[in-house]
Each structure stands twice: as structure tokens, then as C-alpha cells.
Amino acid sequence: MAGVSPSTVSRALKADARISQERSQLILRLAHEMDYTPSLAARDLVTQQTNTIGLVLSYMSDLFVGSLVMSIEEAAMSLGYSVFLISSYRDAKREQEAVRSLHERRTAGIIVTGSQIDEGYVQLRRRYAQPVVLINCPSYPHSISSDNLAGARQAVEHLVQLGHRQIAYIADPRSHGANLDRLTGYRSVLDRHQILIEPGWIVEGDGTMAGAQQAVQQLLVSRRRPTAIFCFNDLTAIAALNTLSQAGVRVPADCSVVGFDDLELAPFCCPPLTTVRQHRDQLGQRAVQMLHQLIQGQCEVQPETLPAELVVRKTTGPAPAVAEGREEVIDF
Amino acid sequence: MAGVSPSTVSRALKADARISQERSQLILRLAHEMDYTPSLAARDLVTQQTNTIGLVLSYMSDLFVGSLVMSIEEAAMSLGYSVFLISSYRDAKREQEAVRSLHERRTAGIIVTGSQIDEGYVQLRRRYAQPVVLINCPSYPHSISSDNLAGARQAVEHLVQLGHRQIAYIADPRSHGANLDRLTGYRSVLDRHQILIEPGWIVEGDGTMAGAQQAVQQLLVSRRRPTAIFCFNDLTAIAALNTLSQAGVRVPADCSVVGFDDLELAPFCCPPLTTVRQHRDQLGQRAVQMLHQLIQGQCEVQPETLPAELVVRKTTGPAPAVAEGREEVIDF
DNA sequence: TTGTAGGCGTTATCAT
């Protein structure tokens, strides 16, 4: 159309140095007029590189994941990558299918969050050429995680310091890695203080808020009601807040509640939620940086753990002074 | 590797009929052993079609968007499409850049939600070959929208029926389309009932919860406090609930609150939130179906509007009996 | 049932 060879057009479009001004101008103008856009597929094919990274995540509608994705997108963009997202719905099959399809797309590398496979990637790593970085799976060599253990410890220690001895934990079985660490942190603090955990005080939701609600209801009908609840995450805590309120249990006067994540929502709960902050922006940023290093062939990257810290707001307070000793006799 | 021609391998991999069993088996086995995965870029290039649709959205961390994306992904998958997501951050420049990059990727079609360009796509449509479907922009010929107008009317009518005469609206200027419709619905109901809207009763947030909080604070210091607040969306309503509670205003005794969206979160607010339900699953599903029709060359698609209905929970109640007549004299 | 040949749209290499 411009009466020049494809090579010349190619050079004009990518602002190659060795091309005359006038030709370049002409070609650029024509390209604009006819709305010509080069085909990425063709370019990727000959270049043998897609500047795209794959991101596998659990659910799109998860607030934690949502802001994580934003930080990943931003970091990726600043390094010149596009991001291709796939949801796994916390299903191992779908997760593997997602990774396979990213392999098909020849993405430069993959970030996985909320994995159901976890260490399984050490094997996938050999089969597939693309490097993989996991978020919140510290046992994997290439991973970035929040310090779930320390975060949970701070939360529970805070409750113990407030005088609580009857502390429950609402788990999320779907997030086994993070869940296990938080549970371990919970247990370790209570152990250290020689506080017994009643069997019925560790309850499980199903991942939904309705599930969390049911878990709280179990707690409410248990023989000894806990005076404090440590929740796997903020959404669980919000469900707890609501359920307690419906049951006439005042927070924090009758029962304290602690969440995990520190979503944007947390300060706007009623009352504002005490929770453990995860630095989602740094998690995403470091994950992309690590992946970038791996893509560039640097193999000596170390797994990283980012601090998680307690943010005290209004859902935690002193333990209510109930007849505790007597009840203990009844229970055991 | 199998000692056969590329065509044979190609046929085996896509289960072509005309190939012998044994060869096919062999090839499939070898392919599996050496972890061979065909290159999508090469296939797309020769096939001249990517079975991928592009999805441009405002923010990943928006709960409304999140569940919309899930329904879109699901519908797309069932029709054999992959989905490529890009965030626009409600910025017109980034939105256009997103569309350009999807054009580069030769996606089969594009869905846009939270557009800042809106009707601008009627022009883009000619320049780019890919069909575009907009969500919540009823003025565009190819669009699926919730009935924002009717939804807002139901919400405000509900408040009027409860005796409220001093009703405020918290707007979100970033979502101009939907915001305008909801504002219009709000106005029309009050007009019909010949209820005057105090100038200070239409306030704007900045899209964040903190912004919504400030908007509510403006309302609280206004000369005549509203007895009810209609919020642009649920997150705004949650911020309102919190701010009112902090200020010692009881909901719904002193002030009623209505949201919009009916997020999963809504029933778990304190108190559970009265809101207008948008059928996000249907929005997404219909959007994909419409796009699919356009991709297949059917041009006679009509814009669609999906019903939005009020869900009454616990944040709305009878208007408090204050000395209203007297104050009116003071104010005017 | 299988192989051969051509081409998808781009870039890289080598000439000119």
C-alpha cells in the first residue's frame, strides 16, 4: 500500500533506527488511516516470545485475590508484560488445565495463587519450560508468602493478653496451606500459655459467607461458648460479626473477633474489624519480580516471606468476666 | 520422532477421523511422554481465528465486577472461548489502549463493562473488525444492562412508602451511565410525589469507601439531615452504615439506607442491607451469548435490559417522627 | 490412511 517492502513497514512500526524519516512518517500515517494493527500471534511466533505471563487464581470475586491481581497487573505492566488470567475455582483439575492452557499459549512464566497443587509444581517445573511462582505456599522453592504463622500468633496473643482463655478458630479448608499455618499459629500460642482448646472450638466453613455463618452457629450452641473467635479471613469475620449480632451477642463486650487480610472493607465493619494485615501490593510486586528473574534465567532465587501485622480496631476487647472455673469442672 | 509426517501428528492430536488407530495411539503417547503441547500462536495464525474473547473491566477488586467476570468466564467456556481480561481503572485512555491490545491479539470479540467511552464504540466498531458488547450502557446498540432506572425507582418508592420525605442520594461520578440512570430514577419518584430535594442531598463519593464516608459526613452536617439515604451501590451503603453508626445515628430507627447490587455481602451487613438486586449471572451470560451471535455474523441483535428488583432487609424502616414542618420554615 | 506443498503475518539475516 505504501509501495515498500514488508521489512520496511516492520521497521517503521517498531521505530527501527535505520529507516528514513519520510518513509517512516508515510507508513505510520497510512497504518493509522487504515487502522492496521500488527498481529501479535505472528510476531510471537517468529520472535519466539510472548511478553505475557499467566496468572492462575482461585476466584475472581474474592476481594483478597482482586487486589492481589491489581498489584500483579501493575508490576507486570511496568516490566513490559501482559497478564493472562484464569480461574481455578480451587479445583485441582481446573488448575492443571489452566496451567496446560498457559503452556499452550507459551506464556513467559506463571504465577499461581490459591493453589490446590502446591508442591506438585516441583514436578511440573521439569515437564514445562515455564517458570512458576507460587503465592502463599512457602514450601515451594519459588514463592512469595505472607507470614501467616506470625500473623496468627500476633492475633491470638493479642486475645490472650486481653484475658481471653476460650478462643475459637474458624478454618477454611479450601485454603489448606494458609489455613494450616494460621491454625498452627493459633495452637502454638495457646499451647505456650497452657490454655486448653475445647474440641468444638475449631470449626470449618465451606468458603462461603453462609458457611462461615453456620460455623459460628455451631460455636454458639457449643457447651462452652468461646469469648473470642479468630477467623481465617476478613469475610469469615464479617459473617461472624453478623451472626453474633443476630444472636444478641455483643462485639466486643461478649465476644471478640479477629479477621485476617485487612481488606479495604475491614475499617468499615460494625464495629471496625481487628485483623491481620497482608501486604497484597508487595506480595504481587515481589511475585512478578521473582518470576521476571526466573524468566531471565536466574535460578538462585529464594522463597520470600513478607511480614503480616496485627491491626487492632474495635472488634476486640477484654474478656468478659464469667464464672469460668465452675464451668470447667462441668465440661471435663 | 514417531517417524511420520507433521500432518499425521496434527491429525492425531485433534482426533481426526482419517487416521489409523495404532498410529494415533503411538503419537498421542509420545506427545504425552515428551510433554508436547501445540503452539496456540501458530495455530491461530494459520486458522485465522483465536477462540478468545477480550474483557475490559474497571477494577479487578470490585465485587460487582468480580462476580460478573465469573459468569462471563463460565458462559464463554461453555461456548469454547477463552477470556483475556484487562483492567481499565475507569480511565478512558487505558480503556482505549486495552481495546487496541485486544485488537492486536485478534480476539474474536470484546465485552466492556464500566466503560468510560460508551457510545464512542459506535465509531470504534467501524475501525475494528471485532464486535463489541457493552454491559450497563443501554444507549449502545449491542448491550446488556440492568434496569437501573426501575431499580432506583423501586428503592426510592419503598422509602417514600415508609414515610420518608428527606431522602438523599450518594452518587458515584465514575460510573456515569449507571449513576445517571439511578439518579434519574431517584428524582422521578420524588418529583411524582412532589417532594422537594434539598440541594445538599445529592452528594458524590470518589469511588472509594473513604470517599463515600466523607459524602455521608457532608450529609450529617447539612442543615436538614435526611432520614433516608439511597446509595449508588452496596459498598457505598456499607460505608454509610459504618459512618452513621460511628456518629450515633441508628439504622433504621433514625435513618434508613438502601444500596444497589445485592452483593453476597449484603445480607451480612449490620443490619442486613436493603438493596436492589442486579442479576450479575444473567448479565454475564447474555453478554457472552450476544457477542457470540455477533461473532457469527448475526447483526440483528437488540440491546437488552434485565430486571432489577428491590430486596428489603433490615436497613429500611418507617421515617422517624421529627418536627418537620417547623424546620422547613427555618430552612427556606 | 498418509505425505507433500503452500501459506498464515511477522521478523531477522543477509544482500544491495
Place this chain on the structure above:
DNA sequence: ATGATAACGCCTACAA
């Protein structure tokens, strides 16, 4: 500074 040529990895006729 520009053009010709080959190649990227795959698919689709067409021929055998």
C-alpha cells in the same frame, strides 16, 4: 536505507 529470503509452528488442501 531498503528489499529479498527464510523461517517461526501449525493446518489444509491436494496428491498418492
